[in-house]
Amino acid sequence: MKKHLIPILMILISISLWLIFYPQLPDQVPMQWGVDGSVNWSASKFIALFTNNGMYVLLYLIILFSPKIDPKKKNYQQFSRSYEIITYSVMGLFLLINLVTLFKSLGYPLQIHFFIPILVGLLLIIFGNYMQTIKPNWLFGIRTPWTLDNEEVWRKTHRLGARIFIILGFILITTPFISDQYVLPVTLISIFVGALIPIFYSYYLYQKLNKSGR
Template sequence: MKKHLFPIVSIIISIAVWLFAYKHLPAEMPVHWGVNGEVDRYAPTFSAFLLLNGILIAVYAMLLYLPRIDPKKDNYRKFTRPYSIIGNVLIALFLAISIVTVLSGIGAPVSINRVVPVAVGILFIILGNYMQTIKPNWFIGIKTPWTISNDEVWRKTHRLGGRLLIGGGLLFIIEPFLPRNISAVLSIGLIVVIVVVPMVYSYILHKRIVGH
């Protein structure tokens, strides 16, 4: 039951914040911000309430049930604590987005284009620290045909991926405080590096280790 406490409490807090502030919210809520920090998409308040709280519930359900349907489900027992920590940090990220959206809706002086990159940066740093403890599975980590098919490729790719996530996370934290033209390019570049480099590395490593 202990492992369910943080996700359940987070969902309750998010719903409670929305209900408490609901009568003070405008008819339409901002639900998406562009790279320049300006709102570029609105949704009816009730739809925004359902969307953001629904995401929290869906993430919790996903974290709960994915290990049960994974063909490599036995490996989850080897990284139970890291899996729980990563899941809780992910829940915390969406809780923060939900609360900041409400604060923005009631006119509080919050800057979501600063809060979200910092929160994502913290998520990346924590994920990077635990990346090497994640055992082969189909849902969490760097999943390519080459990491899934070879444990050594998985281990070495996740060691590199962990370092990239930590470095990228630190840059994400400082990115919102840079000039906007620089921060936009930096954000896109970081995502490309963090995603593409481990994929290419896993292919090269597989060719070197397996030989075909």
């Protein structure tokens, strides 16, 4: 029960603060911002409260119940500590995003385009540091047909993926400090390349091991 206390407390903090400040929120609450900090679209404050916190609760339910229905659920026992740290990190990130959204809507001079890339970058660095300890599963990690079918492919792909995630994390952390015109291209290219490399690498390893009869 203790391992569930912190995520549940985070959710309660988010919902409580949204309810406390709900009367002070404007009729339209920003829901998405561009790389320059401009608002792309807004929603009514009720929809904003329900959507932001509803997605938060749904995220935790997915994290909570996935190990119980995962075909590889026995593997979770082998990386329970890493799973717990990653869970806290993901839930912490979404709590901070919720709070930044809330207080930005209340008129506080928070720079969304500055905070969010740094927070996501830190999450990727944390995830990268624990990636090599994750055993095959259907929720966390680089889940391709080849990694899920072969534990050696999973292990070696995640060894490479750990380095890539850490590099991507540092790149995202630096984006708030570069010119706005370069933020989107740098972010998209980095994520695209960073996602493709482990996929192709896992396929290459799988084919190589199959040819060698392993």
